[in-house]
């Protein structure tokens with residue numbers, strides 16, 4: 011089986027400060043992988059390089075066998091991406107926004123698809139809302155719904171539950187667990203929430219100071235640091251320096 015994502019030797023520096031330092035990352039079909047790490051560890055930069063949004067200084071990325079940047083269009087057809095920082099146009103209703111994105115992926119039956127996708131995340135009541143009427147958390151939810159519409163082989167989510175209340179965040183995790191896994195989408199997400207990672211991820215890639223310091227099943231990563239939970243590991247590693255001059 012072709013991995014849905016292979017990134018090898020990713021490096022990125024900003025103003026001579028190395029933010030991501032030789033990161034390798036692979037995601038198998040249906041696998042659920044979480045990138046965990048403290049603020050500034052390089053999680054978002056790594057994701058954006060994997061998506062071809064940020065150009066790495068060194069390293070290679072391929073998605074479903076399509077190497078970036080040359081095969082970007084073919085690669086992107088395999089990906090759904092959502093992040094709280096992605097804007098949603100103001101003067102559009104949620105249903106129209108989802109229909110637009112579905113059609114970009116060549117989908118029809120958008121009324122039914124949109125309703126089903128909104129229902130999966132418990133927000134079907136937002137279908138007729140204008141974007142201007144949505145709270146920031148609701149916009150995040152609509153972004154996640156949009157990213158899942160075409161059942162992408164790889165779903166990439168940057169801190170999907172960071173702006174959500176605990177109840178809504180739980181519904182999102184339940185929705186993601188339904189569609190991501192063997193036979194469904196692979197999931198690559200970033201998070202600071204160790205409980206979320208333990209619940210959702212088959213594998214955790216722990217980034218600290220731009221480097222992968224652990225890469226294994228959550229329980230095994232905890233054991234590697236002499237603990238039975240990721241929270242302890244996080245607290246131990248969070249004190250590490252964030253980026254270094256090289």
Ligand SMILES: Nc1ncnc2c1ncn2[C@@H]1O[C@H](COP(=O)(O)OP(=O)(O)OP(=O)(O)O)[C@@H](O)[C@H]1O
Pocket residue numbers: 024025029047048049050051052053054055056252253
């Ligand atoms: N375009 C940029 N120009 C300069 N510095 C940048 C740029 N993008 C990111 N950085 C720096 O790179 C470092 C890593 O940022 P990144 O957003 O990848 O970390 P992160 O692990 O996602 O952090 P957080 O958990 O806070 O979202 C930070 O110190 C950030 O300030």
